[in-house]
Each structure stands twice: as structure tokens, then as C-alpha cells.
Amino acid sequence: MSDSKVRVQVNTNEFIWDKNEGLFTFDGAPALLFWDSAIELFLKTIEEVSGSDVSTTVFEATGFRMGHLVSTYYTGRFDIEEIIEQYKDIYRNAGWGNVKIAYYSLEEKKVIVQLKNSWEHRIFKLMDKDQAGVLLPSHWAGVFSGLFQENMWYKINQSQLTGHDYDEIEIYASSTTPSKNIHNLTRQKEQEHINALEAKVEQRTEELSALVRDLSSPVIPVLKDILVIPLVGKFNEERFEELMQKALYEFSGHHAKYMLFDLTGINHFDEFTIQGLQKTIQAISLIGGNSILVGVSPSLSMAITNSNVDMSGITFFSTLQHGVQFALEQNGFDIIERK
Structure with a gap:
């Protein structure tokens, strides 16, 4: 044993401290304490x-x-x-x-x-x-x-x-194996992150859907016995269900006779939209109401004509003004310009 190295033998194991180099070995391999x-x-x-x-x-x-x-x-x-x-x-x-x-x-x-x-x-x-x-x-x-x-x-x-x-x-x-555990943990963390994002998206979607429900398709009383519903954006089955419920509820609550559906805000008018609108009109007629479609552009007119949906018996006007004037006349009123 030299002054620079201290060796200790414990059973078959050898410990060496190299004081000059600041190193320690255990059975010949570098070690730490x-x-x-x-x-x-x-x-x-x-x-x-x-x-x-x-x-x-x-x-x-x-x-x-x-x-x-x-x-x-x-x-x-x-x-x-x-x-x-x-x-x-x-x-x-x-x-x-x-x-x-x-x-x-x-x-x-x-x-x-x-x-x-x-x-x-x-x-x-x-x-x-x-x-x-x-x-x-x-x-x-x-x-x-x-x-x-x-x-x-x-x-x-x-x-x-x-x-x-x-x-x-x-x-x-x-x-x-440790590698499999690491892989599984990574997948688990990814899935947790995905789930958290999906939860946020779902929450945000519900908030936006609620906002859309509150803002879209308001029922507006125009004059006596006449209601107007402006339709905006693209409609799916859920929105048509909400539209029908709102239209029937407001129509009955106001004891109205005419419901005007303003199509000015609809850009995409496919057969699904036409069918949904037809069902809503039929529901209004079952409770004694009359429906009028206003804001019908030439492109919407062509889409309705080329569809397989029977829209006969429904009154159409190109503007809301003409539709309101027609409903007033049917109720026995005239709009007279004040002199």
C-alpha cells in the first residue's frame, strides 16, 4: 500500500482510494460514494x-x-x-x-x-x-x-x-421491458394531452353552438299576425330541429297567421336545406299557419326548381318588403304613404 493509494479488501471485494487523483474504485471499476x-x-x-x-x-x-x-x-x-x-x-x-x-x-x-x-x-x-x-x-x-x-x-x-x-x-x-414502459408512458401522455384538447374543443364547440343558437334564426314580430325568421349560414339536421321548435313555439305564442322565412343570408342552398325548409313549412301549416319565402335570389330559385322537393303551394318573393306587403294585404291591411 503506497501513500497515494489506500486499498481495503472486504471478502473478495477490493476497494481502492487514489488520494492523489481523487478516484475510487470498487473491484477495479470506477465508483462513487x-x-x-x-x-x-x-x-x-x-x-x-x-x-x-x-x-x-x-x-x-x-x-x-x-x-x-x-x-x-x-x-x-x-x-x-x-x-x-x-x-x-x-x-x-x-x-x-x-x-x-x-x-x-x-x-x-x-x-x-x-x-x-x-x-x-x-x-x-x-x-x-x-x-x-x-x-x-x-x-x-x-x-x-x-x-x-x-x-x-x-x-x-x-x-x-x-x-x-x-x-x-x-x-x-x-x-x-423498460423501453416498452417508456413507449407506453409516452403514448399515455399523448393520449392524455389529446383527451384534454378534445375536452377543450368540445367545451368550446358547445359554447359556440349555444352562441349560434342564441344569435341565429331569431323570430321577429313585424306587424299584427306576421312573424319573420331570418335564416343565416348553413343548416344541418340539428339546426333545422331547433328552427322548427322555435318557429312553432313563437308562432303559437304570438297567435300569428303568417311566418316569413327570409333566405337572404343563405349562400348554400342544396336539396337537404330545401327538404328541411319544406318540413318546417309543413309543421307551420299543421297549426293553421301560412308560410312565405322571401329573399329568394335567382340562384336560389334555380336550386329550388331543379330539386326533387315539391314546393308547390308556397308563396315566394324576392324581397322581404314584398312578402310583408303581401301578408298585410291578406290580413286586410294596406300600406299607405303619408302625404
Whole structure:
């Protein structure tokens, strides 16, 4: 042992501190030492920044890949049974707590690991957690994935945090991988984002629909017994249903005789629109009303003529003024210009 290097042999493990270079090695590999409180702060920060679900996936991926790295370091130097036997010394001497491989079967691809006083348990106890961590269980899944050359995953059978004497982790062959978990988490976050956007769109659509319902197709009493409904924009089945309900309600409430539908604000006049308008007119006639279509442009006139909808018996005018004048005359009134 030189003045610049300090070597400590613990069982089969060798620790070397190079004081001049400020380096520390564990079994010949560069290593670091941390206080439990530093690791606690590290874990808390990841959880705070990422959230619980994301941090769980991060810890699992980190632990698994660390374990897989450990298995590659020892594979080739010892056979599997020797490595499994030495793990209790390797992890205990590194301050990871007591490790016991309670059961393993290469044929079954199954291992049961028992941990006591692991650093993760110590830290979670300081953090007042009531559930076991996932970093060390996934770490052991990574270790045995490397040793067995088979993808392994874990489940926690029991935990010291819930009053047991030790943590028990069952490692088994599985199709679950950290990469799949990350992919699933990404899809989940994307779906949550999509759902949130869809909810906002739905809310906004409902608000706009309510606004359209309030603003469109107002029923305007013009003169005695005469109502006018200006139609604006493109109509679908829902809007026609609302139009019919509003027209019937207002017509009955005003005890009117004539309902004028002003088509000036309609640019698109297809067969669906004509059919919807015809049904509304028929509904008005069933309660004794008369319907007049006003604001009929040459293009709308052609669309109605070329449609398969029977609009015979309905009165048309090119302007609202002519329609109102006609309704007044039918009621026995004349518009007389004051001299």
C-alpha cells in the first residue's frame, strides 16, 4: 500500500482510494460514494420535476439498465452460481444492505431476492413512504436478465415498509421491458394531452353552438299576425330541429297567421336545406299557419326548381318588403304613404 493509494479488501471485494487523483474504485471499476441524504434529494427532485408516474418509469428504466450493466461486468469472470453466491458480499460491502438469493432456477427462469436494510428502503423510510421503491426491484430484474440471457421483470411480494422483516422481490421471465414502459408512458401522455384538447374543443364547440343558437334564426314580430325568421349560414339536421321548435313555439305564442322565412343570408342552398325548409313549412301549416319565402335570389330559385322537393303551394318573393306587403294585404291591411 503506497501513500497515494489506500486499498481495503472486504471478502473478495477490493476497494481502492487514489488520494492523489481523487478516484475510487470498487473491484477495479470506477465508483462513487454518496450519502443517503444526497440520494434522497436526487430521488425527490426527479419525482418533483417529473411527477409520480413518469418518475416511476424513469426509476425502473434506470434500475434495470444498472442491473444489466452489473451482470455484464461479472459475467465471464465467474459462472452464474458463483456470481449469485457472491452477490450477497458484493452488495453488502457496497452499502446496499443485506442480500439473500432465496430461490433461483435457470430452467424456470425464476429468482426470489430478499433484501434487508437496502439503501432504497432506508431512503424511502426517511421520506415517510408507505410503498416500496421500484429502482432496486427493477435493478435485480436487469441483473438476472443479463445472467439468464432472458428478459426478466419483477413483482414485489412484500416490503419492510409494510412491516415485514425484509423486502421480497420475485424475478421472472416477462415481455415487459423498460423501453416498452417508456413507449407506453409516452403514448399515455399523448393520449392524455389529446383527451384534454378534445375536452377543450368540445367545451368550446358547445359554447359556440349555444352562441349560434342564441344569435341565429331569431323570430321577429313585424306587424299584427306576421312573424319573420331570418335564416343565416348553413343548416344541418340539428339546426333545422331547433328552427322548427322555435318557429312553432313563437308562432303559437304570438297567435300569428303568417311566418316569413327570409333566405337572404343563405349562400348554400342544396336539396337537404330545401327538404328541411319544406318540413318546417309543413309543421307551420299543421297549426293553421301560412308560410312565405322571401329573399329568394335567382340562384336560389334555380336550386329550388331543379330539386326533387315539391314546393308547390308556397308563396315566394324576392324581397322581404314584398312578402310583408303581401301578408298585410291578406290580413286586410294596406300600406299607405303619408302625404
